[in-house]
Amino acid sequence: MAVVTQHAARSRRGTELLLLVLAVGVAVLAYGMVGLGVDGEWSAGLPQYGGGLAALALVVHGVLRWRAPYADPVLLPVAVALNGLGLAVIHRLDLAEGSAQAPRQLLWSAIGVVAATVVVVALRDHRLLRRYTFVAMAASLVLLLLPLLPVLGRTINGARIWIGVGPLSFQPGEIAKITLAVFFAGYLVTARDTLSLAGRRVLGLRLPRGRDLGPILVAWAGSVGVLVLQRDLGTSLLFFGLFVAVLYLATERVSWIAIGLVLFAGGAYVAYQLFGHVQQRVSGWLDPFDPEVYDRAAGGSYQLVQGLFGLANGGLTGTGLGRGRPDIVPFANSDFVLASLGEELGLAGLFAVLALYLVLVERGLRTAIGVRDGFGKLLAGGLAFTVALQCFVVAGGVLRVIPLTGLTMPFLAAGGSSLLTNWIIIGLLLRISDAARRPAPTPAPAPPGPATSETQIVRTV
Amino acid sequence: MSELTYTVLRLGLLVLLWVLVLAVVGVLRRDVFGTRVVPRPSEGRPAGAGRPPRAARDDRPAPPPEDRTVPRQVVVVEGPLRGTGLALGSAPVLVGRSPDCSLVLEDDYASGRHLRLFPRDGRWWVEDLGSTNGTLLGREPLGAPAPVEAGAQLRIGRTVLELRR
Secondary structure, eight states: OOEEEESSOOOOHHHHHHHHHHHHHHHHHHHHHHHHHHHSSOOTTHHHHHHHHHHHHHHHHHHHHHHOTTSOTTHHHHHHHHHHHHHHHHHHHHHHHTOOHHHHHHHHHHHHHHHHHHHHHHOSOGGGGGGGHHHHHHHHHHHHHGGGSTTTEEEETTEEEEEEETTEEEOHHHHHHHHHHHHHHHHHHHHHHHHTSOOOEETTEEOOOGGGGHHHHHHHHHHHHHHHHHOOHHHHHHHHHHHHHHHHHHHOOHHHHHHHHHHHHHHHHHHHHHOHHHHHHHHHHHOTTOHHHHHOTTTOSHHHHHHHHHHHHHTTTOSOTTTSOGGGSTTTTTTTHHHHHHHHHHHHHHHHHHHHHHHHHHHHHHHHHHOSSHHHHHHHHHHHHHHHHHHHHHHHHHTTSSOOOOOOOTTTSSOHHHHHHHHHHHHHHHHHHHHHHSOOOOOOOOOSSGGGOOOOOOOOO | OOHHHHHHHHHHHHHHHHHHHHHHHHHHHHHHSSEEEEOOOOTTSOOOTTOOOOOOOOOSOOOOOOOTTSOOEEEEEESTTTTOEEEOOSSOEEEESSTTSSEEOOOTTSOSSOEEEEEETTEEEEEEOSOSSOOEETTEEOOSOEEEOTTOEEEETTEEEEEEO
8 A cells, every 4th residue: 555645744724614614605505595496585594504504514623623633624624515515405305395304404413513523532543443343343233233123123115224212213224334444444454464365366367365255255245134134225235345445455456356346246136136126226227217117106216217307407507496396206305315406406516516525535535545554544445435335326326327226425315324424434534634644743853862862752542 | 586686696506616616626736746655566566676766746846956965765675665765854754663653664673663763953863762673774783873864774674774865
C-alpha cells in the first residue's frame, strides 16, 4: 500500500466552516422552496429546521476544532448538505402525502450527529478498535440475528430485518455494516500475509492456494445466509462486496476480485433459481414496460416505471421543488428518494448530488491512502467502499442499470437506522482522517549531545 | 409570489448546489497537486538496489539553490520496505517499528523507536534513540548524534536507509 504525504499539514478548519455555511444555505433554500412550490409561501417550519441543521453542523465543527483539528475539511459539509437535501425532499413528500416523516428525520439526524460526536470525542485513536476485532465479529452476528428472534423481530415489507420495541423500530443490520468493517479490517490486516502468499499463476492471475480460500467462502456463506433467512438482497450483496473490497485492499491481488465475482455470480444464479422475489426483481428490471410485469400485484415494476417517468418529467433542470408529482412513486421518500430528487431538481441537481457522493467516497479513500497504519487503511477504505457500493446499488436500481434491491441512499433516504449508521461512519472517517493528516509527531529538537538525548514522550496508543 | 420569482429561485438553488460542489472540488484540488506518492515495490518486480523513487510531481517553483550536501529525502534502499521514502521537510523524522513513527519499518531487528533525524543549524543530524541493536552510520556504529550529508547510509537491522538530495 502506497503512502501519500502532503507537503504542508494544515488543519483547514476555516475552509470547513465556509463550506458548512454553503451546505446549510443550500439545504435551507431547498427546504424553504418546498413551501413556495406547494402553496406559494415559504415553508412553515423553516426557522426551526434551518436553525436545527445549522446547530447540528456547528456542534460537530466545534468538536472537530477541539478534538480532531486535522480532520478532513470536506467530509462534514458534504454530509450536512446531503442530510439537509434529504430533509427537504422528505418534507416535500410529507406535504404531498400528509405524513410527518421530516420531524422524525430531523430527530434522527440529531441522534446521528450526537453519535458521530461521541465517536470523535471518545475514540482518541482509531487503532483502539483493532483490539475489538473479534468482539466486532460477535456483535455483527448478534446484530444480524436479532431480527430473527420471535418477539423482537418484525417483518416489514417482506424483509425480516427490523426489531421493534413498542412504536420504535430499528434495523440492526445497518449498524452491522460498521462492526463488520471493523472486523474485516482487523482480521485481514493480520491475515493478509498468508492470503497474499504465492500460489499458482493462471492466465496472468496469481491464484491463492486452496486452503486460503476459507475466509472468503465463510463470508460468502454468511451473505447467502442473510439472503435466505431475512430475504434481504441488498444487505447480503453489501456484506459480500465489503469483504471482497477489504480483501483486495489488504492483499493487492486482483485474483481475489475475480474469485469474488465468480462466487457472486454463482450465488446470484442460485438465488435466482430458488427465490421468487429475486426472480420478480430481475423480470421487473428486464421488462418493466411489459403490461403483465407492470400490473403484477406484488413485486411488479410499477414503482420502478413511475420513478423513471418522474425522472423524465424532471428533465434537465427539474420541475422545481414542490411542483412535481414524486408522491406517485411508492416509497418515494426512502427507496426512491433519488427519483423524487431527480424529478424536482432535474438532471443538473441529480448530478450535483451524485458529485457530492463521489467526493465523500473519494475523501474516504484518500484518508485510507494517507493514514500510516494498515488497520486504519483497511477500515477507512472499507467504510468508503460501503458508501460507494450503496450509492451504486441504489442509483443503479432506480435508473434501471441493475435489478432493484432494498438498500437506502446514505443520508438522503428517510430512515433512522441508516442515517445513524452513516453519521457514525462519518465520525470514524473524521477520526481516521485526523490521524492521516496530522503532521508527524515533532518532539522538541534536543541539542546534539548524549547528555540531552533523553527518552522522548510520544503519544501512546 | 410571481412565477418569475419561483423560477429564479429554482434555478438559483441549482446554481448554489453546483457552487457548493465546485467549492468542495476547489478544496480537493490542493490534494491532487503538491503531494508526493511513494509506491511500495510489488513483489513480482525486482527493484534494483538504489533505484530512485518516482520523482515527486511538484507544481511549485523550484526552491533557491542551496548547499548540495543537505539531504532532502530519506529512502529505504535495502530491506523489506525497499523503495519507500520520506521527504525531509522542516520537522524531525522518527524511524522505527512503532506505528507512531514517521517512517514505520517492518524489520524484526529494529526497535520501536529506533532513530531520529532532525534539522539543526541548516544540517540534518541523526540520533540513535537507545535502540536494542544499534545503528551503523556508514560502517561506524552510531554513538552520539552525528551530522549526516546527502549520500550517507544508515543501517538498522536488515534495513539500509540512504539520505538523498
